[in-house]
Amino acid sequence: MKRIDLHTHSTASDGTLSPRELVRAAADAGLSALALTDHDTVDGLPEALAAGEEFGVEVIPGCELSCESDAGWMHIVGLWLPEHPSGLVEAFKWVLEGRKNRNHDIVAKLNELGIDVTYEEIAELAGGVIGRPHFARILHQKGVVETVQEAFDVYLGTGGKAYIPKRKLSPERALGLLKAEGATAVLAHPFMLEMTVDQLEAKLRELMDHGLDGIEVFYTEHTPEQVEKYGRLAEKLGLLVSGGSDFHGEVKPHISLGRGRGELDIPYELVERMKASRRDQGLPV
C-alpha cells in the first residue's frame, strides 16, 4: 500500500529536520507523498519541493495556521499552496511580529522569576521561528526543570508562571486566506477541540460555510474510536479525509514520520480523493 503523511514540521518552524532532511526521511520511510505544514510559515516549501524531485517523493506544499476561536485554539492545515501565496505571507508577517514580541515578553517574565536566559540563546537554539518548545528545552538544559513537560506545566503552558498568549488568526480569516490561495483547507487534530460529536458537527458545518474542505481523521494522538468517529462525521458532512503524524523530529521523539507512535498507516488514496476534488473545482494539483 502506498503511504503518506500530510502533517509535518521542519526547521522552518519548530521541527528539528531541515525541509530536505525531512523529505529524505520520508523517502527512507517509504512514503509516497509528504505535506510540509510548518506553523505559520511557507519558508521551507521551496527546499522541500526541490528535495521531492531529488528523492522521488510527492511533496505537497502546505502550512499549519494557528487560530483562536470561541472554542479555544484551533489549527487549520492548508494543502496545495501556490508558489507565491502573497496573502498568506502578509498574514504570517503579522503573526510573526506578534510572536517575536511574545518571545521577548517570555524572556522578561523568566528573568523576573530569577531564571537566567537570554533571547539570543533561545534564538540560537531555535535557528528558525522561536516557540515555547525551545524555551522548554533551554529550561531543561539549564536544570531549571527536570523534564520538558515540567517546563510547560510550571512556566510555559496556559496559566503557567511565564505564560504569554499568542497573537492569532480567527478560523474564519484563516479559511478565507487559504481559499484565496486556492488551497485545500483541513481542520487539524480535531480531538484537541475536546468537543462532543454534536458540538464538533455544528462547528464543522460553520467552518464549511467559510470554506473548510476536510478534516484530519488519521492523527498520531487519535484513538481507533476517534478515527472511526471523525471518519463517520467526514462522510456525513461530505468532508475530505486527511491524515498526518505531526512529525517534529527530536522535539517530539515519540512521533515517527508517517507512523506516529507506530500505528499510523495513511493510504495514498486520500491524496487521490483530494486531487479529484481539486480538479472538480478547477484547482491545480
Ligand code: AMP
Ligand atoms: P507556541 O507556538 O510557541 O505557542 O508553541 C506551541 C507548541 O508548544 C505546541 O505545538 C506544543 O508542542 C507545545 N506545547 C504547548 N502547550 C503545551 C503543554 N501544555 N504541554 C506540552 N507541550 C505544549
Ligand code: ZN
Ligand atoms: Zn509544532
Ligand code: FE
Ligand atoms: Fe497543530
Ligand code: FE
Ligand atoms: Fe502540527
